[in-house]
Amino acid sequence: MLTLVSIGFNAKADFYQVNLQYLAGDYQSSFPQLLSLAQQGNSSAQLTIANAYAKGNGTNVDYIQAFAWVMLALDNKHPAAQTAYMEYRTKVPSRRKAKLHYKQLKSKYGKDALNASVFPEVLAETEPFIKHAIAISKPDPEYAVSVYEKKSNIWAIAQFDVNENGKTQNVNILAAYPNDDISDAVIRAINSWQFQPRYDSQNNPVRHDNQLRLFELFAKRGDFDKSAAHQQLLTKAKQGHGAEQYMYAKLVEAGRTPENGPTSLDWLIKSAVNGYAKAQFELYQCLSVQGHCKADPVKALHWLNAANQNGEPQSTMLLIQAYLTPDNPLVNYSPQKAQATLIELIKNDDLQALVLYSKLLATSDDASVKDTEAAIKYAQQAMALDNNNPHLLSVLGITHYELGKNDQGQGYLMKAITEAEYRQWPIDHFVNLLEQYQISTLLPAPVPVKP
Numbered sequence: 001m002l003t004l005v006s007i008g009f010n011a012k013a014d015f016y017q018v019n020l021q022y023l024a025g026d027y028q029s030s031f032p033q034l035l036s037l038a039q040q041g042n043s044s045a046q047l048t049i050a051n052a053y054a055k056g057n058g059t060n061v062d063y064i065q066a067f068a069w070v071m072l073a074l075d076n077k078h079p080a081a082q083t084a085y086m087e088y089r090t091k092v093p094s095r096r097k098a099k100l101h102y103k104q105l106k107s108k109y110g111k112d113a114l115n116a117s118v119f120p121e122v123l124a125e126t127e128p129f130i131k132h133a134i135a136i137s138k139p140d141p142e143y144a145v146s147v148y149e150k151k152s153n154i155w156a157i158a159q160f161d162v163n164e165n166g167k168t169q170n171v172n173i174l175a176a177y178p179n180d181d182i183s184d185a186v187i188r189a190i191n192s193w194q195f196q197p198r199y200d201s202q203n204n205p206v207r208h209d210n211q212l213r214l215f216e217l218f219a220k221r222g223d224f225d226k227s228a229a230h231q232q233l234l235t236k237a238k239q240g241h242g243a244e245q246y247m248y249a250k251l252v253e254a255g256r257t258p259e260n261g262p263t264s265l266d267w268l269i270k271s272a273v274n275g276y277a278k279a280q281f282e283l284y285q286c287l288s289v290q291g292h293c294k295a296d297p298v299k300a301l302h303w304l305n306a307a308n309q310n311g312e313p314q315s316t317m318l319l320i321q322a323y324l325t326p327d328n329p330l331v332n333y334s335p336q337k338a339q340a341t342l343i344e345l346i347k348n349d350d351l352q353a354l355v356l357y358s359k360l361l362a363t364s365d366d367a368s369v370k371d372t373e374a375a376i377k378y379a380q381q382a383m384a385l386d387n388n389n390p391h392l393l394s395v396l397g398i399t400h401y402e403l404g405k406n407d408q409g410q411g412y413l414m415k416a417i418t419e420a421e422y423r424q425w426p427i428d429h430f431v432n433l434l435e436q437y438q439i440s441t442l443l444p445a446p447v448p449v450k451p
Helices: 015-023 027-039 043-055 063-075 081-088 095-109 111-117 145-150 183-191 228-239 242-253 264-273 277-288 297-309 313-323 335-346 351-363 372-383 390-402 406-422 428-442
Strands: 135-137 154-162 168-177 208-217
Touching: 015 027, 015 043, 027 043, 027 095, 043 063, 043 081, 063 081, 063 095, 095 111, 111 297, 154 183, 154 242, 168 183, 168 242, 208 277, 228 242, 242 264, 242 277, 264 277, 277 297, 277 313, 297 313, 313 335, 313 351, 335 351, 351 372, 351 390, 372 390, 390 406, 390 428, 406 428
Parallel strands: none
Antiparallel strands: 154 168, 154 208
């Protein structure tokens, strides 16, 4: 069994930011972050770590380490690695020990090792790795008359999330050309869109994030390729900015970059290796379902854990659900760990965490976790954020049945069914709960066994 804490790297910033710290002389904080990025396969970080070992910046001088890391940077074709290699190979105290250490590092962090353990295997270059949500209502943007009068190529790439109820959230413009002429109209339009809700195996509505849409007027291929905006974005991506690498992946995906360059997945991997949480979460999605990537649950869990460590909120909830799945082949079943993580999340009145925590307290088979009175408390607290949420109503129904208040329990479960129907959620789960408790109340009470 793998445990979640044993998987993933701990980089908290992208290479460009950490390298600025290093160049400014802040070796104590930058060295461990650079080492983490180097272990993820970042060739620039590998070369910097080699230089740090050679100069004793943030660590002891160690030419064997310097030689081994510069060899990895060479393997990854870093353009400046050859010069450093020629210097360090003459300074190692033992060429045999240096080569042995290089082989050890390569077995863990070399390209072949990382391809086998963490990076996705691409199955179809043309197939998108993030499925598009299905729109129910999608009004077109209402552009200003002045936009049409220009009769020149104008476009914007928008990214947004779709929440559990199919409504859009977090709409932002990733890039626009030649300026923001249509950005406000695009944002207003997307905020009015409605999508078909998605459900997991437990009939829980789930989010559908990182959606991408391209809006164009008077499009001409090649306009963006030559623009200053494109060059600035590409320069930052090549310098190692994780956010810009992620944006560039999206531009490639939308077909707004020169052909025959790196694929969108190539840039997404660069961004993920750089510690950018959104890119790491998308690699998890890519590896979770057979499509653009070959499905691989071990690799998927690696990137899910990495995204969680870097603060991606969805990944945290998915890891909690993994803790609560008894037959999960990768993660040890642990309601206690799920509870500990949820306690931290509910401090910020996180609705999704409150719903899941109240359900856990109401239904857990672990006596140390189950707490009927606390389940009622947190369900009522969550109701202030989402009144009549069917899952919260079902928690109140379950808890009242277990407290012997059968009429109230039945009332809450019936209301959960009604509210689920109103929200167009599947109702089977709530109907089954009601039937289960109705049957249990008709059974005779167990006869106490005499001592």
